[in-house]
Structures are given as C-alpha cells and as structure tokens.
Amino acid sequence: MAYDENNIFAKILRGEIPCDKVHENSHALAFKDINPQAAIHVLVIPKGAYVDLTDFSANASAEEIAGFIRTVGETARILGMTTDGYRALTNIGEFGRQEVPHLHIHLFGGQQLGRMIKPPEK
Ligand code: 5GP
Secondary structure, three states: OOOOOOOHHHHHHOOOOOOOEEEEOOOEEEEEOOOOOOOEEEEEEEOOOOOOHHHHHHHOOHHHHHHHHHHHHHHHHHOOOOOOOOEEEOOOOOOOOOOOOOOOEEEEEOOOOOOOOOOOOO
16 A cells, blocks of 8 residues: 555644654654543554555664664653553554554553454444
C-alpha cells in the first residue's frame, strides 16, 4: 500500500491536528489515544512515512528502527508502566483491523489487561 500523506497521524506529525503528547524525539512521537481502551493507552509513531510494521521493517534505516524501538521503551518508562507490566501491540492491514495507515505501536497499561485476542465482532 502506498503511504497516504493525508492520514490523521501524518497530520498530527505536521502539527495540523493537535495531540496530547507524552514524549517526542527526532525519531518518534508518543501521544495519548483519543479513544482509550485501557487506563493508559498511548500511541508511539515513527516520524518517517511508513504504512505499517511490514513497510517499516523492510524500508526504514537501521538508525530509524533502533530510534523508534528505543522510543517505545522510553515511553513505557515515562508512563511508569514497566514495573507492573503493559502490552505493546501493532495492527497491520485488513485482518489486523488497522484503521490509521501510519505505523503505530499501541501501549496499554495501568490496569490488568484482558485476553490478548478477542473473537471478532459480528
Ligand atoms: P489502529 O486500529 O489503526 O491500530 O488504531 C488507530 C488508533 O488511533 C485508534 O485506537 C484510535 O482511537 C486512534 N486515533 C484515531 N484518530 C485519532 C486522533 O485524531 N488522535 C488520537 N490521539 N488518536 C486517534
């Protein structure tokens, strides 16, 4: 899939839409999900234009990959999630129910989390 420059996270990165920022560096931006599914629900996105993890893992530079993954871990530490634990998840494509076509890692925590995969909604 070609990258859509008008996806909502691209607009957030360009500052065209506000976000509730948690962390930022040259590689990535972390902000609160607008529709939280847990007590803590934060999204971490790379600054580069990558559709999903498949695209990122194939096409990003080693520096971008290291910088992004380190920022995911930094964000979890900033959020105070590392002692009790948390979940990091990325949805990919149709079967993964990805809604926004810019790579994002969901960080869920601040509570006991349920089963990892629920049956699909009808
Ligand atoms: P996906 O299903 O693509 O993995 O998840 C997309 C996530 O982005 C959803 O959890 C949704 O609530 C969140 N989201 C969609 N639009 C916005 C927005 O404008 N701002 C923020 N902060 N989150 C958004």
